[in-house]
Amino acid sequence: MTISEFLKDKAIVILCNSLMFIILSIIMFVINVNLIIVVFVFCIWFFPLCSYIALEYIKHKKYFGEIDSLLEKLDKKYLIPEMLKEAESVQGEKFNSLLKELSRDMYEHVKYYKDLQEDYREYLEAWIHEIKTPIASSKLIIENNQNEVTNKIDFQIDKIERFVEQVLYYSRSNNAYKDYIIKQISLGDIVKNIVKRNYRDFIHKKIRININDIEENVYSDGKWAEFIINQIIVNSIKYSSNRDPQINISSMKKVNSVMLFIEDNGVGIIEKDIDRVFEKGFTGENGRRFSKSTGMGLYLCEKLCLKLGLKISIDSEVNKGTKVTLIFPLSGMETFGDD
Amino acid sequence: MMRKIIIIEDDEVIREELQSFLERYGYEVKAPLDMDNIINYIESENAELILLDINLPMYDGYYICREIRKTSEVPIIIVTSRDSEVDELMSMNLGADDFITKPYNTEILLARITNILKRTYGNIKTSSILSYRDFNLNLSNATIIYKDNSLELTKNEVKILSFLINNKGNIVKRDSLMEYLWKADFFVDDSTLNVNINRLRKKFEEIGIENPIETRRGMGYIMP
Numbered sequence: 001m002t003i004s005e006f007l008k009d010k011a012i013v014i015l016c017n018s019l020m021f022i023i024l025s026i027i028m029f030v031i032n033v034n035l036i037i038v039v040f041v042f043c044i045w046f047f048p049l050c051s052y053i054a055l056e057y058i059k060h061k062k063y064f065g066e067i068d069s070l071l072e073k074l075d076k077k078y079l080i081p082e083m084l085k086e087a088e089s090v091q092g093e094k095f096n097s098l099l100k101e102l103s104r105d106m107y108e109h110v111k112y113y114k115d116l117q118e119d120y121r122e123y124l125e126a127w128i129h130e131i132k133t134p135i136a137s138s139k140l141i142i143e144n145n146q147n148e149v150t151n152k153i154d155f156q157i158d159k160i161e162r163f164v165e166q167v168l169y170y171s172r173s174n175n176a177y178k179d180y181i182i183k184q185i186s187l188g189d190i191v192k193n194i195v196k197r198n199y200r201d202f203i204h205k206k207i208r209i210n211i212n213d214i215e216e217n218v219y220s221d222g223k224w225a226e227f228i229i230n231q232i233i234v235n236s237i238k239y240s241s242n243r244d245p246q247i248n249i250s251s252m253k254k255v256n257s258v259m260l261f262i263e264d265n266g267v268g269i270i271e272k273d274i275d276r277v278f279e280k281g282f283t284g285e286n287g288r289r290f291s292k293s294t295g296m297g298l299y300l301c302e303k304l305c306l307k308l309g310l311k312i313s314i315d316s317e318v319n320k321g322t323k324v325t326l327i328f329p330l331s332g333m334e335t336f337g338d339d
Numbered sequence: 340m341m342r343k344i345i346i347i348e349d350d351e352v353i354r355e356e357l358q359s360f361l362e363r364y365g366y367e368v369k370a371p372l373d374m375d376n377i378i379n380y381i382e383s384e385n386a387e388l389i390l391l392d393i394n395l396p397m398y399d400g401y402y403i404c405r406e407i408r409k410t411s412e413v414p415i416i417i418v419t420s421r422d423s424e425v426d427e428l429m430s431m432n433l434g435a436d437d438f439i440t441k442p443y444n445t446e447i448l449l450a451r452i453t454n455i456l457k458r459t460y461g462n463i464k465t466s467s468i469l470s471y472r473d474f475n476l477n478l479s480n481a482t483i484i485y486k487d488n489s490l491e492l493t494k495n496e497v498k499i500l501s502f503l504i505n506n507k508g509n510i511v512k513r514d515s516l517m518e519y520l521w522k523a524d525f526f527v528d529d530s531t532l533n534v535n536i537n538r539l540r541k542k543f544e545e546i547g548i549e550n551p552i553e554t555r556r557g558m559g560y561i562m563p
Contacts, residue, residue, distance in 0.1 A: 138442075
């Protein structure tokens with residue numbers, strides 16, 4: 001609060017007093033009071049008034065100055081009421097208690113929704129683990145009764161499994177807890193696993209896969225990394241071209257990182273969509289033209305990458321193909337395994 | 340000798356299907372229903388491997404795992420639908436030997452079981468020789484043996500030939516051959532498969548065997 005703002009606030013008091021004094025002075029002049037006395041009256045009148053206003057200003061300045069500097073320093077601005085010092089004025093105290101009351105109420109309000117969401121998340125995760133049992137038993141039944149029909153059902157069950165997995169990772173991506181473990185993993189093994197998981201699509205769509213010697217080890221959570229890479233490969237399969245479809249997977253070691261490239265020669269992504277592919281629920285032109293899509297795959301990829309400290313980027317040209325690059329940082333950590 | 344496996348699992352369908360699946364692959368399988376005296380049961384059965392579910396009605400799997408470890412070093416594979424690395428770490432800390440998540444790929448399950456059994460008890464002498472008519476395929480060193488001659492095959496040729504021999508007398512569809520190969524880490528496409536089949540035929544010719552792999556147009560291959 002600047003001095004002029006403060007004075008404006010006190011304008012009525014100052015104005016009234018001045019007006020009253022002017023009237024009084026006029027009266028005094030009319031009845032011929034000595035000028036000295038008028039000046040004396042002025043001093044008696046205005047000295048306490050001015051010092052009162054000045055003191056008030058100092059208090060004001062102190063109170064709001066403190067709040068301002070707190071606001072500037074705090075990351076979470078809503079914590080202000082907890083940080084306030086006792087105010088010197090009654091007004092300030094009133095404000096403080098008001099702020100505290102408000103924030104307490106807001107906190108409870110937020111907590112209610114937090115709990116609600118936490119409950120929902122817990123239920124969802126329990127549900128996911130529960131549904132995995134019937135999925136597992138269906139797969140075993142199919143395994144024990146193999147024929148053309150069960151083979152088709154198996155294909156569909158794999159899809160169900162993938163969707164369920166997506167929900168699980170969606171829930172995990174919003175989780176504040178750290179439920180992953182970073183350790184040394186072999187990128188090559190993960191890629192091979194994923195290709196195997198999608199073998200039916202590769203064979204049916206006659207997609208050629210080239211895995212160029214991926215020998216790098218990286219530091220990450222194996223399950224999460226597998227989920228991320230699988231989403232990317234599933235996309236490459238989904239948007240593959242009809243003529244001689246191919247997916248190339250390769251890696252490159254840099255000083256501080258390992259880069260994994262997943263390249264296809266599929267339909268590609270048009271320019272105006274490319275910057276938005278990581279948005280939640282964005283399906284774009286390809287989503288409309290090809291199969292239904294939820295727009296969750298790449299969104300989740302980016303979100304999980306952020307949590308794991310990986311970088312993901314995408315380049316594409318329509319009818320030429322798409323190239324996704326994943327960058328795994330190499331931690332400075334020494335490993336004492338066998339060299 | 341048959342290896343004995345105990346399945347501890349409360350879901351009836353999984354228990355039964357898993358039992359018949361593993362029996363098909365030559366294991367003796369016990370799948371107890373009664374979970375109340377499970378620890379005693381495990382001790383008395385003296386199995387060579389235990390497949391243990393985590394979510395059980397009476398005691399949870401972690402408890403059972405700890406109890407077993409007090410008296411025995413029998414290999415334990417934990418089977419669970421909880422699939423984070425954290426759960427895996429916890430299982431390993433309790434003394435489990437391996438950790439598989441539901442829904443499991445049965446091939447991976449089998450491979451893990453064989454691996455652990457091999458690691459713990461050593462190799463059972465299984466025949467690593469497949470024979471077809473008058474020649475043999477030695478799987479351990481990837482050679483065909485015919486009369487006194489032998490000829491080396493590549494890893495992928497062995498995979499193709501062994502699958503065809505195991506299905507001898509039946510037409511093997513191209514797709515099922517390819518699916519088998521993909522599951523065995525050989526990510527083959529149409530033309531590569533043709534190349535491999537032709538190379539196999541050439542090798543047969545080289546060693547003096549009359550081509551045993553017949554092509555059935557539009558259907559697949561057969562070794563009659």
